[in-house]
Amino acid sequence: MSEFNYKEELSKIPTEPGVYRYFDETGEVIYVGKAKSLKSRVSSYFLKSNQHDRKTKRLVSQIRRIEYTIVHSEWDALLLENQLIKQLQPKFNILLKDDKTYPFICVTDEPFPRVYPTRNMDRTKGTYYGPFANLRSMHTLLDMFKSLYQIRSCQLPLNKQNIGAGKWKVCLEFHIGNCKGPCEGFQDEADYNAEIDQVQHILKGNLSAPQQYFKEKMLAAAEQMAFEHAHAWKTKIEHLSSFQSKATVINPRIGNVDVLTIVSDEEAAYLNFMKIKQGYMVATQTLEVKKKLEESDAEILAMMIVEMRSVYGTESRELICNIKPELEMRLDVIVPQIGDKKKLLDMSMKNVMYFRREKAERREVEASASASKKDRVLIRLKADLQIKTLPRHIECFDNSNIQGTNPVAAMVCFKEGKPSKKDYRHFNIKTVQGPNDFASMNEVVGRRYLRLIAEEQPLPDLIVIDGGKGQLGAACDALKSLGIYGQVPVIGIAKRLEEIYFPEDSLPLYIDKKSESLKLIQQIRDEAHRFAITFHRDKRSKSSLVSELEGMNGVGKVTAAKLLRHFGTVRGIRESSLEELAGLIGLDRARKVRAYFDAMAE
Structure with missing residues (x-):
């Protein structure tokens, strides 16, 4: 593997804004990035390597050549970066692919244009509106166009020569009133295009133009005493008003505005985009972006602003976000605190938070479905108890004494949901006189984990105490004295109603009695009780024998x-x-x- 002299390369890089490209030893572009200062940004990869995460260190180790392009501003760098990522698809970049998943509505560029949904975008065929993440909203629009206008559904090449030659006859759509028969010359092109203009106004979010058009037609028909025609135009106005009332989401006085919100976790970022035009939502989409190099929310947001505005063809001068991107934008980016714009931001945040939760639940379900029954129970137990790690190693404690005689305790260990009998332990109570369950629990828990710490053995993933709040509190005191309280989840299970108690919480948790996770806790508790009782019985038996021999x-x-x-x-x-x-x-x-x-x- 050839060495890369980064110091020599860094000395050549200018301080202007621009886009840089990293190549590996095969000559393939592995990363594209933007920068306000190329020299400062590129240098940070090599001079601050100790601050990088594992993925970034792997990227740096593969760099063998650097190229850069100087541009006028950081905004221009962002636009160029977006184009190059789509074109080159580098393996270390978040991949911004052209959206082929969601459908568009196409208005064709031909005589007597057609209006139809499609997932294949070919800009040479016409004008595309969308994409529509919600298919129902797209079909609602198409159904409305059908009720308002008489647009042909056929694919015939309707040029003047073919129509003049009489090549076609009208179809059933003409006879049922859905088409005016331009194929036989029954409708002229200007009249047809006037309706297509109304369709395009609606698709752009401008409902005032078609409303005015219908109103003028209704009044003209009324003046000529054509009341049936006037009623038909009035019905169209009502259809349009009904659609507008359902689609309006904010105060129309806000005008044209885009909304883009983001939340993230370690693996991915989740974004919601809304395009608002003249008082109603023209488009909305919620999406997940997989992280490659632990990119910050601000970095991902800047990239997706360019991407979403490009995909949805928006020209709004105002963008509402929950955070501000870390670069100067050629539009007003605001984080509203009050008013209608804040309500719009809240609605977008609600959508993106719900989307993230839905994704997490889906991943959990998929993991549960693919896991064995053993893992499924542990996954369910983790969710029920709301603990951070899968409880693969569980230890449970129980005391046993009868009328204060021969007090003992026992600890049982379950690993991967099964008893690990070689790890079971008996305890003779040494520091407590008489039947004091709380003090006995404090002693044995303290002795158990003092030994694990001294022997540098791993702590369990979950500690279960057979008993209610009192025994649980005594166990917690022991963990606190060892300095490990909070490092291991600990719960108490009370026998009467099978309540689950958590430290410092007076209200118990009641797990569904049919839940596999509760059955596992009960099995562990019962095993600890059996083991303690057996030990206690053996000790009492030996004690009586010793007394006889004495x-x-x-x-x-x-x-x-x-x-x-x-x-x-x-x-x-x-x-x-x-x-x-x-x-x-x-x-x-x-x-x-x-x-x-x-x-x-x-």
Whole structure:
């Protein structure tokens, strides 16, 4: 791989505004960018490498050549950057492709123009209006044109020669009143084009021109006593007024204005664009832009201003945004705080926030559908508890004591939604006297995570405490004393109504009783309870055996425990020989033990 002497290249770059292009060793353009000062911007890639994210560092490592173009202003640089990205499609750029997804309405450039929807844009065929992100709004317009005007739907080449030669006969559309029959010369071109002009006025957002046209036609018909014709023109005015009342979204006095809002996360930016003309919404679109180099909202916004205004053919001098782009624009960019423009901004923000939430939910559903049942439950649990990471490692604590005797605690561990029994732990309560569940919980939680920290072991993704607010509070106090409170989500589950309690929140969460996530929490809680009860029962059993053995003459607690560890049960001791006992506890004590059991057998 050839070396790139960036210092030599940087010395040649001017300080004027312009567009720069980065090439890799194959000669392919891998990135296009704009700058108010080319030298300053390009230098930042190489001189501030320690401040870059991983993706930008990868870009810089692949640069082998730099080219640049000087322009008059930063706005011109933005326009040129937009064109070059579309043309070259560099792999490190946000790709601004021409919109082929949404349909347009085309008014053809031919004698007796046609009006039809299409997804293929060919500027040589006519004038295109759109794109229409909402198909319903496009079909509403087309249906309105059909009710207001008599425009042909055929594709015949209606030039003067063909019409004069009588090549065609009128079709059914003429007989049902949807067309005036220009193919046979029943309608002249000037009359037809007058209606096409009205269509184009509406598509541009100017409803006043067709309204005036219909009104003049209605009055003229009324003066001539042609009341049926006058009523037909009045009906058209009503159709147009009905459409306008449904389409109006703001105070018409605001005039022509565009709206573009943006919100983002680590992966993508989400934008909503609205084109407002003379009091109603001409076009709207909400879209997602995948990030390539962790671009800022201001950078993406500047790029999309050029893109959306180009796609929608807007010439408005005012743009409403929720943030200001970081460059001088050739239009007024405002962030309104009050009034009708603020309401318009709020409506756009509402749309873009809903769009982002919908995208996130869709990704979660797709992830759940593709994941195994195990992962699906963990994903659901993560969503129900509103925690940040998937709880692949869960630990649950439970206390056990009966009337204050032999207090113990247990911790069970679930990994990937399944019991990990090798990680289960028993705890003998050491610092608490009597039946104090809160203090016992504080002790065992503190001991567990003090050990994990000391051994540099990873903490769990979720801690579950079997109990309500009291036990949960005691566990939280232990985490606080270790300085890890807040690093691991911790919840308490109360047995009575299966409420989920969160630290510092007096109101419990009630998860749907049929939810897989609640069933998993219950399974973990029940396993911790079983494990604690089993340990407690074993300890009580051994305690009673020790007490029995301590009743022998010459046998103390240490000797009794030693015998039980070796033989396991009192029966095992009873059936042992004198030699076995002597080898373990000495001949003198062995004789006393043997004499005790022999006397019991008589």
